[in-house]
Every structure is written in structure tokens, then in C-alpha cells.
Amino acid sequence: MKHLPAAVGVLAFACASIPALAQSSGEPSNNLLSGKTRLACEAILCLSSSLQPGECAPSLSHYFDIKIFHKGRLNWGATVDARRAFLGMCPASSSAAMPARLDAISKGAGKCTADYLNSVYASTSYRYKQHKTSWNGEDYTQAFDVHPIKTVTLDTLPSYCVAYNDHEWTYELGIKYVGEPLKGGYWVKASNYDTAQAKWQADHSGTWAKGWTFSWANPNTAP
Structure with a gap:
């Protein structure tokens, strides 16, 4: 991610530490931060800021495309659970205070803007x-x-x-x-x-x- 605001520095640090931990364990960092794991970490960062550069597009698209339907109608409770599970794929999701933050994101993202x-x-x-x-x-x-x-x-x-x-x-x-x-x-x-x-x-x-x-x-x- 580029040009992340200082206000989400804690989140950025948590996600940025993942490749460093991987290197210290002898594993290639790009193997961890790829696919849905990478998208989940980026979604957490992007959904915590009003500044969303172009790099946010893939993760946000994936996040908001997660929709659970029942009998042709959107099941919001199940959708929240599925989106929360996706965010939980980021290894940083188990860091201190992160579970509560991910709960808030999954319930509020997209539904709490002025528009x-x-x-x-x-x-x-x-x-x-x-x-x-x-x-x-x-x-x-x-x-x-x-x-x-x-x-x-x-x-x-x-x-x-x-x-x-x-x-x-x-x-x-x-x-x-x-x-x-x-x-x-x-x-x-x-x-x-x-x-x-x-x-x-x-x-x-x-x-x-x-x-x-x-x-x-x-x-x-x-x-």
C-alpha cells in the first residue's frame, strides 16, 4: 500500500509486519501476502480511511462483492459474517484490539457514509x-x-x-x-x-x- 495516512498507522504496522515475520522465519514474504490473504489485509487498511488510492480497488471490490442471499433476498446478517470471515484471513486480524475493529468494519463499512x-x-x-x-x-x-x-x-x-x-x-x-x-x-x-x-x-x-x-x-x- 502507498501513502497510508498516519491515523491508521497501527493497522498499517500490523499488516506490514507480516512479511518481516515471514523473512525472519525463512519463508518468502510474497507467499504470505498474496491472494485473499493480501486482499484481506489491504481491505482492513482501505476500509479504515477516507483516502482510498487506486491500490484499494481490488480489495474493496472483493470485499463488497461478498453477498449472501436467501430466497433471492440479501441476508445482511449472513453477509456481515462472511465479510468478517474474509477480513479474518489477514494474519494481523488476531492482534490486540483487532477482532473488535474487524467486527465494526464488517457491520459499518459502506453503510455509514454521508452519501x-x-x-x-x-x-x-x-x-x-x-x-x-x-x-x-x-x-x-x-x-x-x-x-x-x-x-x-x-x-x-x-x-x-x-x-x-x-x-x-x-x-x-x-x-x-x-x-x-x-x-x-x-x-x-x-x-x-x-x-x-x-x-x-x-x-x-x-x-x-x-x-x-x-x-x-x-x-x-x-x-
Whole structure:
């Protein structure tokens, strides 16, 4: 692997030590780090960093191609187990704290990115203004200037994502939720959070932003 970030140095060292151990035992290192063994070690490194150079392509492709189906439907639990077993083929997988790390990777990799969560939990809310009027002695509230808002309903990371993203051996996998679900909230990389949150705050404060009502239902079609 090339250009590995320092934040995953522990993982890199664990995998890099394998050929050194092989040489000290008189075995050719390339016999150990080849085939699925090599792919497993590289997958562990690549799935622990947001920086994934071209060298990551073979291992990531192999990892995400591991899918177990039952009666034509993806069996997620069995898929997690199969992916965990693949990662376990790396000799470094038995190092201190590695088993827990591999558990987190197999449960969270691919399902804990901003793009994935923004897609899976995408929804629509509505922003509108209200006008009160009276007719035949009855008071009515009418909605006007209705705007649909693309938003993401999930605003708290699942526990498996916390275990996967927020680990001392990861590099820039963290994500944060911007705004509020009813008002166009969404996930971004943690490194982009301050800028995105400041923009969202500016869009939802100030004189021009006052007077809006937010709802999950379109006020013009809701029963």
C-alpha cells in the first residue's frame, strides 16, 4: 500500500509486519501476502480511511462483492459474517484490539457514509406561510407559498456507525448531521461540518427566514 495516512498507522504496522515475520522465519514474504490473504489485509487498511488510492480497488471490490442471499433476498446478517470471515484471513486480524475493529468494519463499512445515509433516509418536508381569514363567522388558516424541502430523517448515528467511524485507527471517516430533520437536515463529512452548519444556520435565521411553518405533510393535500 502507498501513502497510508498516519491515523491508521497501527493497522498499517500490523499488516506490514507480516512479511518481516515471514523473512525472519525463512519463508518468502510474497507467499504470505498474496491472494485473499493480501486482499484481506489491504481491505482492513482501505476500509479504515477516507483516502482510498487506486491500490484499494481490488480489495474493496472483493470485499463488497461478498453477498449472501436467501430466497433471492440479501441476508445482511449472513453477509456481515462472511465479510468478517474474509477480513479474518489477514494474519494481523488476531492482534490486540483487532477482532473488535474487524467486527465494526464488517457491520459499518459502506453503510455509514454521508452519501449512504442521505440516500437511504431521504424524505421530503414542507415549508410554507400561513394566512388566517374568516368566513361566515368561522376562522380559517390557509397555507400559501408552499416549498418542498429535501431532507434526511435520521439525525443520530446508529451505534454500529459510531463504532466504525469514530475509532482511533480511522482516518476522516467521521460524519455529522447538519441542521434539523424537519428543516432540510443532512449528513456531511465531519471536516465539512462547520461550513455546512454555518450555511444552514444562516438560511434558517434572520428577518427573511421568519414566518415560515414547517411540516412533514403538504398543507394543500393533507386531509
